[in-house]
Amino acid sequence: MVDLKGQYENIKDVIKPSFDEIIENTAFINGPKVHEFQKNLEDYLGVKHVIPCANGTDALQIAMMGLGLEQGDEVITADFTFAATVEVIALLKLTPVLVDVDPITFNIDVDAVEKAITPKTKAIVPVHLFGLAANMDEIMELAHKHNLYVIEDNAQGIGADYTHNDGSKTKTGVIGHVSSTSFFPSKNLGCYGDGGAIFTNDDDLAHTIRGIVNHGMYKRYHHDVVGVNSRLDSLQAAVLDAKLPHLDNYNDSRRNAARKYTEAFKNHPKIITPSGKSDCQGICDACDCHVFHQYTLNLKDVNRDALVAHLNENGIPCGVYYPIPLHKQKAYVDERYNEDDFKVTNQLVKSVISLPMHTELDDEQIDFITKTVIDFIDAN
Numbered sequence: 001m002v003d004l005k006g007q008y009e010n011i012k013d014v015i016k017p018s019f020d021e022i023i024e025n026t027a028f029i030n031g032p033k034v035h036e037f038q039k040n041l042e043d044y045l046g047v048k049h050v051i052p053c054a055n056g057t058d059a060l061q062i063a064m065m066g067l068g069l070e071q072g073d074e075v076i077t078a079d080f081t082f083a084a085t086v087e088v089i090a091l092l093k094l095t096p097v098l099v100d101v102d103p104i105t106f107n108i109d110v111d112a113v114e115k116a117i118t119p120k121t122k123a124i125v126p127v128h129l130f131g132l133a134a135n136m137d138e139i140m141e142l143a144h145k146h147n148l149y150v151i152e153d154n155a156q157g158i159g160a161d162y163t164h165n166d167g168s169k170t171k172t173g174v175i176g177h178v179s180s181t182s183f184f185p186s187k188n189l190g191c192y193g194d195g196g197a198i199f200t201n202d203d204d205l206a207h208t209i210r211g212i213v214n215h216g217m218y219k220r221y222h223h224d225v226v227g228v229n230s231r232l233d234s235l236q237a238a239v240l241d242a243k244l245p246h247l248d249n250y251n252d253s254r255r256n257a258a259r260k261y262t263e264a265f266k267n268h269p270k271i272i273t274p275s276g277k278s279d280c281q282g283i284c285d286a287c288d289c290h291v292f293h294q295y296t297l298n299l300k301d302v303n304r305d306a307l308v309a310h311l312n313e314n315g316i317p318c319g320v321y322y323p324i325p326l327h328k329q330k331a332y333v334d335e336r337y338n339e340d341d342f343k344v345t346n347q348l349v350k351s352v353i354s355l356p357m358h359t360e361l362d363d364e365q366i367d368f369i370t371k372t373v374i375d376f377i378d379a380n
């Protein structure tokens with residue numbers, strides 16, 4: 001699904017000396033590389049504060065801790081996402097409220113969010129799923145109207161541009177009150193282990209969060225709040241700092257691969273290709289709203305699981321993200337949920353398939369993959 005070795009070959013001349021220097025200096029934790037990367041990422045995103053931490057799940061949890069959310073507060077998020085998003089809500093003894101997604105963008109359905117708001121609702125967590133920006137203008141407007149926080153889960157969306165209704169552009173992850181990202185190796189900006197970060201433009205919140213990631217300490221050995229230990233180490237920061245200047249190129253390579261996939265699949269009656277805003281599909285030259293963390297097809301009247309088996313037999317990796325709606329996972333079932341409210345997610349878990357997507361895909365691989373998919377569907 002990803003080719004990290006091929007990508008490494010092009011940056012190892014930067015990473016290796018950087019690793020040597022860190023090992024010579026033994027500045028493994030909170031070394032200068034971490035601060036350099038933090039500063040460079042702030043500049044890239046156009047955000048006042050980046051607070052590095054240990055992984056994307058911690059980043060979400062710490063963002064919620066920083067906002068001071070309390071037991072019983074309701075937090076609305078999408079039913080169709082990775083479990084980490086709902087896991088941290090439950091861990092903090094907040095009440096997760098799962099809602100359905102849009103059938104075209106796969107992102108949280110803003111009307112469903114509005115319907116789910118109660119006097120106990122405190123926050124909305126949109127996920128920029130598969131690398132496509134969620135509908136942030138409408139989400140922010142709704143949040144404003146009901147006095148709610150917005151926490152963007154930007155683990156899959158780093159580098160994506162969100163085009164506001166007035167035509168201006170902002171990077172995902174700097175629109176809500178606070179956001180989280182992951183540097184897991186296979187993410188669009190990935191390190192060689194675990195890593196994550198929290199972003200915010202709010203000075204007070206940034207200060208609170210800097211203490212939380214460091215055992216609730218604002219002055220050495222004075223613990224004002226209950227915190228956690230969540231750090232990005234210097235070696236990981238060195239990898240990220242080497243990759244950051246290439247992030248836009250990496251995302252362009254993904255979009256190019258997506259464009260070729262879509263060209264091959266378009267007009268096929270049983271294949272719905274991924275979409276961006278309106279009809280641009282996120283892959284027109286004027287639009288950077290999709291960074292294709294995943295390239296995900298929605299199949300109509302196709303035996304998806306048989307296609308998965310067929311691709312695997314032909315040496316083509318593929319993935320099903322996600323095979324079970326979160327509201328049906330044992331850990332998150334809740335009697336308040338009504339199946340009729342999850343029509344889209346209940347369908348998508350049966351019909352989506354994600355194809356290989358990374359920065360090193362070449363035309364020959366894409367031709368082989370698209371031909372194998374189409375031949376199987378046409379023959380069955």
Ligand SMILES: *Cc1c(COP(=O)(O)O)cnc(C)c1O
Nearest residue numbers: 055056057082084155156182184
């Ligand atoms: C990967 C991911 C996370 C968690 O990141 P980790 O670094 O693996 O903890 C959270 N949310 C989404 C949507 C993700 O894709």
